[in-house]
Amino acid sequence: MAERRSSFEYEDLLACARGELFGHGNPQLPLPPMLMFERISNVSIDGGEHSAGRIVAELDVKPDLWFFACHFKGDPVMPGCLGLDALWQMLGFFLGWTGAKGRGRALSVGEVKFSGMVLPSVAKLEYIVELKRVLRRKFTLGIGDGWLKADGETIYTAKALRVGLFEEPENGDAAAKA
Numbered sequence: 001m002a003e004r005r006s007s008f009e010y011e012d013l014l015a016c017a018r019g020e021l022f023g024h025g026n027p028q029l030p031l032p033p034m035l036m037f038e039r040i041s042n043v044s045i046d047g048g049e050h051s052a053g054r055i056v057a058e059l060d061v062k063p064d065l066w067f068f069a070c071h072f073k074g075d076p077v078m079p080g081c082l083g084l085d086a087l088w089q090m091l092g093f094f095l096g097w098t099g100a101k102g103r104g105r106a107l108s109v110g111e112v113k114f115s116g117m118v119l120p121s122v123a124k125l126e127y128i129v130e131l132k133r134v135l136r137r138k139f140t141l142g143i144g145d146g147w148l149k150a151d152g153e154t155i156y157t158a159k160a161l162r163v164g165l166f167e168e169p170e171n172g173d174a175a176a177k178a
Helices: 010-017 066-070 078-099
Strands: 039-044 054-060 103-108 111-114 122-134 140-150 153-166
Touching: 010 039, 054 078, 054 111, 078 103, 078 111, 078 140, 078 153, 122 153
Parallel strands: none
Antiparallel strands: 039 054, 054 122, 103 153, 111 153, 122 140, 140 153
16 A cells, blocks of 8 residues: 555645645545644554554644634634534545545534633644544444644534545436436
């Protein structure tokens, strides 16, 4: 097996969002502004507590990020759902990076805890997802736990994140998609 890259810069993430990194019909990241990180600093197939894989991404926080202006006026804070979405984005990316095929969809999360906030004064976010398992059946399912760190302090935890990859039917039959 060819050696996989272990880090990705912003231009690589944009290529993934355009469908160019893993190929047509395979996992894509969202385009900005919904892309919630600027780089993947490390991804490994056997890292993490469960030795099932680990992915780490980062975002340099700037006070002019789009969500601060609208959430909330006079009290800017990053919506917690965007941090959670970043963890789902990373899990889907991990599945594509391993060679799994299909379009990614966030499916569920078991438990989420917020113990802090992302304010404009934060300099850097670090997102971490540790895979617990990857199941390959009718579709590929990734299950992992995630953390969001603001300037090194863990402020969000998410247990049992689930992302599925679903392949399009070869005949394109809409009824087969349901």
